[in-house]
Every structure is written in structure tokens, then in C-alpha cells.
Amino acid sequence: MAHAWPQYTAARALLTLQGMLPWRLQPFMADAHRIGILRQVGALYQFRHARLQHHLAVQTPRPFRE
Secondary structure, eight states: OOOSHHHHHHHHHHHHHTTSSOSSHHHHHHHHHHTTSEEEETTEEEESOHHHHHHHHSOOOOOOOO
């Protein structure tokens, strides 16, 4: 049986090193929940505002870095 944990860890490390995620993700998510940006549904976090969710989901072209 395959587990998603190694892929999650690798993706999180890569995004953190690229500056796209904070180093301490869980405290960041908890703070966003506390100030009302996210809502928690079970073990999942969801954005409270559809416009913000859409804005963050839109892919913008990024220059290629060597």
C-alpha cells in the first residue's frame, strides 16, 4: 500500500525552499483560522472567501530560474 506522506513532505519542502510556503506551516494555518481567513472542517482547512481561494489558485507565469 502506498502512502502519501513522502510526497507531501517532498512537496512541502520544495515549496518552502521556493518561498511559496512558510517554514512553520501548522502555526501559520492555525493563525489564519484564528483571524477568520480559514475555517476548519474536520481535519481540513478551507478558505472562507471564494474570491481569495480563486485568486490563490490562479497560476501566474513565473520566470524560469537556473
